[in-house]
Amino acid sequence: MKVTVKYFGLVAEAAEKSEEVMELKGQLTASELKTQCLNGLSIVDKDSVQIAVNQNLDDKTTLKDGDEVALLPPFAGG
């Protein structure tokens, strides 16, 4: 199955990309995908990166084909 992963802010900077389509094999939770995506990136505080699945913050859900997953660094609005 395929999911779209979006990167923002310092995560996009570290990953040197803003979006990619990933082919996943087997069942994976959002949190497991986050670990996989952040692995090897130079981000000091990986725990501060939140995950949104289809625009809702959620790291527990098991991903489905076509999901949009976003890796969100700490918010800085305002």
Added chain:
Amino acid sequence: MDKKKPKKVFVQGAIPPEKIANSVANHQSKTNIGAHSIFLGQIRADEVDGKTVTAIDYTAYEEMAEKVFHEIREAAFSKFDITCAHIYHSLGKVQVGELCLFVFTSSAHRKIAIAATNFFVEEIKAKAPVFGKEIFEDETHQWKVNK
């Protein structure tokens, strides 16, 4: 109704000060309003390790942010007896001294408007997926984190 319709929050670049005056002018015909409350966020020239911030470059997960802004609006209208509420947030580069956030609520009475504005500002800072790159005078940068 004015309060139910999803509204565009993001504006490209700084929010011009004229927008604040125009917004006030646009509400003078609504005579059930007795109080407006306004919050304006301005880019501060913070100093970090001897370097000074000259601008913040804002990006956002726009689709999610618009959804979050809408949810905050819905929550504000159910929590506070406000007549209307408008929020604007910058995207892209905003120089120090310029405005990046404009929250404008109106009510019959001041306490409600002031509390509602405060609610909007705190919710936006905590929940909206907006990211800020603080740019220093030497073109280096660091990523802003809300406290």
